[in-house]
Amino acid sequence: MKIVKNNLYHLLQLCQFSDSAIPIGSFAFSNGLESAIQLNVVTDEVSLKHFILVALKQSSYLDGVYVNHAYRQAKRADLDGLLALDKSYNSKRVGKELQLMSSRIGNKLASLFLHMHDSMLLRDYLALAKKQGVAVSHPIVHGIIFNELALSEQEAFAIYQYGSASMILSAAVRLMRIDHYQTQRVLFEVNQTVDGYYDKVKSMDTIETHSFAPVFDCLISHHVDAHVRMFMN
Structure with missing residues (x-):
């Protein structure tokens, strides 16, 4: 099936890939929120918003840069570059649970997309990764898919950031006393950061990436040995 560039179709593609109900398994992860609530780092709407802002900043300077570069390598059909x-x-994603999250979501997203649209590039990439024993990751698969859909690099970055925030907010509804009105207000507010972060990272090379957020990383580590767990991280 050939992707046809059309304004309304283009809009619906963005809606589909930003839908929190897209079945890629993100519902199983809280991105550290579960431990943040257990340790009283997040207690209400305000602290939840601050937590998400830190997560989005960390995502921008690591995942977001890789989304951008994956999009560019996919445009050149450079399989070795993608691997x-x-x-x-x-090598930069600290913690086994975060690595597991990225790999599982990446694989599910790839599988879903191939059920919707045949992509030789994506198939070849998955086959080469399997042959070389490389764990595929969410940012790389995301960049490939958005290139295949003829969507823009900026849109790929924005939807990835949106998905990160939505994942945490989905977990928040199940973990704390907060309603959907509050989570949508938080999402509306944190979405305002996306243009600024894209402008800051669009020219970054992968060697410049960083994700230093010590409290956030400690929360992820705490979750590994937590006695009570609803989420995989």
Whole structure:
């Protein structure tokens, strides 16, 4: 099926890939929120918003850069370049649970997309990754898919950031006393950061990426040995 560039179809593609109900398994992860609530780092709407802002900043300077570069490598159909990005990203994603999250969501997203649209590039990438024993990651798969759909790099970055925030807010509804009105207000507010972050990272090379957020990383580590767990991280 050939992707046809059309304004309304273009809009619906963005809606589909930003839908929190898209079945890629993100519902199983809280991105550290579960431990943040257990340790009273997040207690209300205000602290939840601050937590998400930190998560989005961390995502921008690591995942977002890899989304951008994966999009560019996919445009050149550079399979070796895409695998090199995966290896590099996996070496920088601290913590087994975060690596597991990225790999599982990436694989589910790839599988879903191939059921919707046949992509030789994506198939070849998955086959090469399997042959070389490289764990595919969410940012790389995301960049490939948005290139295949003829959507823009900026849109790929924005939807990835939106998905990160939505994942945490979905977990928040199940973990704390907060309603959907509050979570939508938080989402509306944190979405305002996306243009600024894209402008800051669009020219960054992968060697410049960083994700230093010590409290956030400690929360992820705490979750590994937590006695009570609803989420995989």
